Amino acid sequence: MTLTFNPDKYKELLTVYLPKLIKTEAENDQALAMVEDLMHRERTPEENEVYQLLIILIEKFEQEYYQPNQQNNPGSMLLFLLEESDKTRKDLVPVLGTEDIVNNILSGQEKINAEQARKLGDFFYVESSLFME
Secondary structure: OOOOOOHHHHHHHHHHHOOOOOOOHHHHHHHHHHHHHHHOOOOOHHHHHHHHHHHHHHHHHHHHHHOOOOOOOHHHHHHHHHHHOOOOHHHHHHHHOOHHHHHHHHOOOOOOOHHHHHHHHHHHOOOHHHHOO
16 A cells, blocks of 8 residues: 555655745754654654654754764764664664674765765665765
């Protein structure tokens, strides 16, 4: 059975979560709490859209606020999602292939390729673009 996207339910969720550009640490903390709430449950397609939107907004804020002159950091996003989802490096081995690949990516010695980004996106239920530079 395929779940279909319900625009009315999505509108309701947008009203509840009120996603917007994050401009302060307090707003970032609030968005992180919402992501935490959504992360630890089975999400509907509509909740998953809000979840992905919030992650993108958080990443944008943190990139500009904490690392204003650095480009997108897929390794940091991967570490953030690992921590927030209570998963470990070992959980990434089936996704990325080997423990060496996981360690090289997390240490910044190896970049995430497009196929790995797609697999990570599926694994964490987020947009694969979060893992691309």
